[in-house]
Amino acid sequence: MRAEGIAKPRLTREQIAQRAALELPDGAYVNLGWGIPNLIAGHLPKGITVYFHSENGILGMGPRAKPGEEDFDQVDAMKVPVTLIPGASFFHQADAHLMTRGGHLDVAVLGGFQVSEKGDLANWKIPGAKGPGGIGGAMDIAAGAKILIVCMEHSTKDGAPKIVKRCTYPLTALECVDTIVTDLAVIDVKPEGLLLREVAPCWSAEEVQALTGAPLIVRRQIPEMSFA
Amino acid sequence: MRAEGIAKPRLTREQIAQRAALELPDGAYVNLGWGIPNLIAGHLPKGITVYFHSENGILGMGPRAKPGEEDFDQVDAMKVPVTLIPGASFFHQADAHLMTRGGHLDVAVLGGFQVSEKGDLANWKIPGAKGPGGIGGAMDIAAGAKILIVCMEHSTKDGAPKIVKRCTYPLTALECVDTIVTDLAVIDVKPEGLLLREVAPCWSAEEVQALTGAPLIVRRQIPEMSFA
């Protein structure tokens, strides 16, 4: 399962975000988590309007504020000063997570440390890390989103697979992930298992499988990832 | 326990309300129920400010609106168009009852069909009445108010006592009543029983006891009810 043998180019973090952006339907209410997901806002296709939710209490975030125009009372969940689009609203924390937990978000995109073949997600704590870790809004978001997409690298820095039979990292939520977008593939979590939907340019289904810790279902020819 | 033998004057409903009004501390947040309690707002002593809560979502109700000045979007829980005092606010139903149930009201005053010696209250349904009855906000208010006062006549129209050992009418809440103000007496519900605090003018403790369906604790001389 180690990746040393394969040195093909993988997608960049921006490219993962660009691919994931195509999963967002027009008019959707969407929450983007830390890391790669947060890059998605910069890659929305033309003509698509998405309403970004921030779990501190904003609906309708626009791009980050320009230098000199920041208002530190108007920050996203990553503490970044943001702008608003017309029709934005503010609300308190209980309503912000009523939206996440109550199934009101159309799509949430989170980062991941591990995803299991059943769609279990581990994304808040690395075993053995110093300190207690921090959960933030991830558990509420994972439990409640209508569609949950995880964006992450396919392998750890050490080359270990992040898509696994069973998560060994502390869990965020059980059976919550619908789709995984990595630097190698797009994979849907189905009742029957992990369905390989697309592979990165120059990668084959077999090569992706070799770097994946759980069996992939491969139906017909797997198309190359599209970015627009 | 029948009242036929006693024909002394009893307090009017307005007088009961006037006496109960003295129980409201300055600055208190107060909910007034249907019937006699609703008359209390007209009897507040001079210099006392009370913030009236209406369980449909108003804090800071003033007197009812004058004819011709009614706004039917600004009604109290009895559907009566009301005015506001400065500092009033509107909120939704969940917050309105967060206030009642969560112990935020200083005093609530409800009407009653029966109160037991333990402070159980029955005030929403007469046994055998046609139709299903209606609970409204009474159960939430009774369960949550810091101090619950019940205003009612001491006896039913048939002369039966309304203060009883055990309620026979459908209950509103258990052990919730702190004070009962009737047309004959002011009675506090204490862990040791019903403590007679005041009697109506011309009435003796013995005469009140004779019309009460549970034992009254009588300490020393019982003073006459004060109205200011």
Place this chain on the structure above:
Amino acid sequence: MKKKVYASLDEAVADIPDGAQIMVGGFGGAGFPNNLIQALARKGAKNITAVSNNCGTRDGELGIMFKNNQIKHVIAAFPGPHANHFLERFAAKEVTLELVPQGILCERIRAAAAGLQGFYTTVGVGTEVAAGKEERVLEGHRCILERPIHADYALIKAQTADELGNLTYRLAARNFNPVMAMAAKTTIAEVEEIVPTGAIHPEHVVTPAIFVHRIVQAKGLRYAG
């Protein structure tokens, strides 16, 4: 992107099927979506389960739907003395009633909105309301378990909508409307005025647009009870 503003009341309720569970806002004559209710009466959907504080006031509010025998079950806190059509149907056993304390009615609606599967409360302990419900002691209090109330549709009344679906309410006409708006699969708002998106200050929005699926301008019937 799908537009939320509907041209007519009848279009706004056109897909509500027989057997739907429907929340209806309003309290004390204020904040009832009377025009939507009339449209649903015209449509004639049957076997409705209604969730509403009251059960109509004469022909007004939900009264018309009881009169037409469109409602088979109602969850309410205070049917009301002038709910004559409901009372007749109830006496004839043509409609069943679940009677719920008002605050608990609203909290159960909020629990559905908030993705909670139940909550414990002291309200109703030892009363008829507790019948059949799990009881236990928590935090030193006897409590009963209350369950969420979901809905397929919510019919609500707001004062102002922007075209995106953000809502504000007028005075005490707010009442159940913002909470029901959050709890239904499809929320249909009848409003007095529709303004351009962004015309409501983001701090003054009471119901964010995420909860609102259809908007239609009210046509005259404001206080129907």
Place this chain on the structure above:
Amino acid sequence: MKKKVYASLDEAVADIPDGAQIMVGGFGGAGFPNNLIQALARKGAKNITAVSNNCGTRDGELGIMFKNNQIKHVIAAFPGPHANHFLERFAAKEVTLELVPQGILCERIRAAAAGLQGFYTTVGVGTEVAAGKEERVLEGHRCILERPIHADYALIKAQTADELGNLTYRLAARNFNPVMAMAAKTTIAEVEEIVPTGAIHPEHVVTPAIFVHRIVQAKGLRYAG
């Protein structure tokens, strides 16, 4: 009638005793009652249980109180990468932490405010968060029982108060503040401006005055993290 407006920050926190359980608003640098926290640091109350989304940012926000070793237990969702004073105390076992999902933290605070004794949620099922909690299946879902979080005091930050205690918030500085304001026995609000009673439109009040016991004008320290 007792006045709610206090002349100084120090007076506003003067009676907070050692061992108190205190909620503190704020998220992402916005809406922290930094001036009240500084006053509480000056007062030196010890053995505090703090309820807060984070655990301070360097010396700012709750950081100063961890630095001073005033906090013995904290209930938080995201201690934060710059909570260095907390992290040192935590490593030295001078402070204990209950880590809670952010929405559940807020919902447990709201449950206390709303007089609910507990609620069931799917959030945290199968994770470390579920350890020691009752689990059951409700509405077809595995759920855990979560309990209310009460507080003796809430320190909150609002933008504007009227003299009676009605509050509004600025932009996303709202966050935890309105919910914590409802949940504490004594709520102390640090505000940018105090206006005459009635100057806030009744439909725009976010926190009604019933929840607010003390008001004090902020003195300069707005963003402390």
